Amino acid sequence: MTTATIEQDLYPTRLTQAREPIERDQPTVWGDADSGPFTAEELRAHESRGFTVLEDFITAGEVERYSAELQRLSTDPSLAADPRVVRERATGAVRSIFAVPALSEALRDLTRDPRLLDRARQLLGGDVYLHQTRINYMPGFGGTGFYWHSDFETWHAEDGMPIPRAVSCSIALTDNYPFNGGLMVMPGSHRTFISCVGETPEDNHRSSLQAQEVGVPTEEDITRLAERYGIDQFTGPAGSALWFDANIMHGSGNNITPFPRSNIFLVFNSVDNALAEPYAASAPRPEHIAHREDVTRCAEPGAHSRHASATACRTCPGRLGSAFVFAMMGKKLASVSQRGTMCWCRCSSTPAPATRP
Numbered sequence: 097m098t099t100a101t102i103e104q105d106l107y108p109t110r111l112t113q114a115r116e117p118i119e120r121d122q123p124t125v126w127g128d129a130d131s132g133p134f135t136a137e138e139l140r141a142h143e144s145r146g147f148t149v150l151e152d153f154i155t156a157g158e159v160e161r162y163s164a165e166l167q168r169l170s171t172d173p174s175l176a177a178d179p180r181v182v183r184e185r186a187t188g189a190v191r192s193i194f195a196v197p198a199l200s201e202a203l204r205d206l207t208r209d210p211r212l213l214d215r216a217r218q219l220l221g222g223d224v225y226l227h228q229t230r231i232n233y234m235p236g237f238g239g240t241g242f243y244w245h246s247d248f249e250t251w252h253a254e255d256g257m258p259i260p261r262a263v264s265c266s267i268a269l270t271d272n273y274p275f276n277g278g279l280m281v282m283p284g285s286h287r288t289f290i291s292c293v294g295e296t297p298e299d300n301h302r303s304s305l306q307a308q309e310v311g312v313p314t315e316e317d318i319t320r321l322a323e324r325y326g327i328d329q330f331t332g333p334a335g336s337a338l339w340f341d342a343n344i345m346h347g348s349g350n351n352i353t354p355f356p357r358s359n360i361f362l363v364f365n366s367v368d369n370a371l372a373e374p375y376a377a378s379a380p381r382p383e384h385i386a387h388r389e390d391v392t393r394c395a396e397p398g399a400h401s402r403h404a405s406a407t408a409c410r411t412c413p414g415r416l417g418s419a420f421v422f423a424m425m426g427k428k429l430a431s432v433s434q435r436g437t438m439c440w441c442r443c444s445s446t447p448a449p450a451t452r453p
């Protein structure tokens with residue numbers, strides 16, 4: 097993909113002094129109910145909360161297969177000094193592994209699965225490519241959390257992503273409990289961009305992937321957001337998935353339990369939101385963290401994949417997946433006005449037929 101020129105920075109960040117939060121103009125959901133498996137109701141909820149939880153997103157057999165891959169990768173001696181492997185500062189245990197499709201055929205298959213692609217295309221309103229893939233291991237006892245942040249803030253500042261037209265899918269490969277470092281999100285916070293103070297240090301990723309210090313909001317900002325939006329948590333059995341907007345405020349605590357909380361994260365970006373030069377860093381982050389070279393549109397196996405810099409962006413063909421909203425489950429640490437309400441839907445979905453050429 098060629099690097100696009102920055103025309104206007106709609107989301108200034110890494111500033112010398114604080115500024116007011118920016119209310120976002122762009123939608124969260126770009127497609128409609130006719131263009132993928134999410135129903136109109138689910139899309140409305142996703143637009144307003146900025147996230148959606150789908151239980152039983154993958155089968156128990158798949159959980160077993162991918163978990164075996166996680167175990168294999170974390171103990172592979174040939175990856176011991178590989179830059180894609182990020183380690184816990186205190187223990188040296190594997191914290192994250194980036195660019196996993198290149199390391200595992202099974203995980204590569206997952207990235208081309210219609211259950212993911214159809215939803216990513218629907219949410220982003222057209223063709224998508226993988227901006228980033230990673231496994232977060234969050235090991236038992238030594239797993240350290242991820243401080244509050246918006247992914248988009250970093251992707252904008254350090255990777256040159258113009259607008260928050262990207263979505264992450266986090267698939268749980270172990271049970272995610274409230275007590276083993278489950279991911280917390282502030283529902284609705286994706287509408288508000290918090291500019292951060294502080295210049296991006298050279299090669300920031302070398303330390304930020306272990307513990308983020310630059311590109312995090314102030315405690316005052318986090319407090320204001322939490323009071324306005326409340327805090328929910330993604331918990332659920334292995335196989336559940338959390339779809340969340342690029343700009344949602346999220347974070348997790350340390351895992352002092354014996355139970356690891358391991359999730360795969362697949363980040364889809366719209367091909368119409370191709371990376372430019374970083375907005376607030378001296379050089380782009382490496383390819384394994386932010387994919388920009390030779391970006392191909394995601395396609396199901398066997399489908400013809402297209403280069404993202406091709407002139408015309410095809411939108412995905414109209415298609416209806418089946419999705420049924422079941423009983424609410426989960427627990428919400430609600431905003432003051434909503435305290436006590438349940439917020440999670442559980443959907444069972446049938447993969448839509450692969451109709452792409």
Ligand SMILES: O=C(O)CCC(=O)C(=O)O
Nearest residue numbers: 232242278279346347348
């Ligand atoms: O896995 C988590 O707890 C947080 C993940 C996250 O925010 C990240 O990797 O940027």
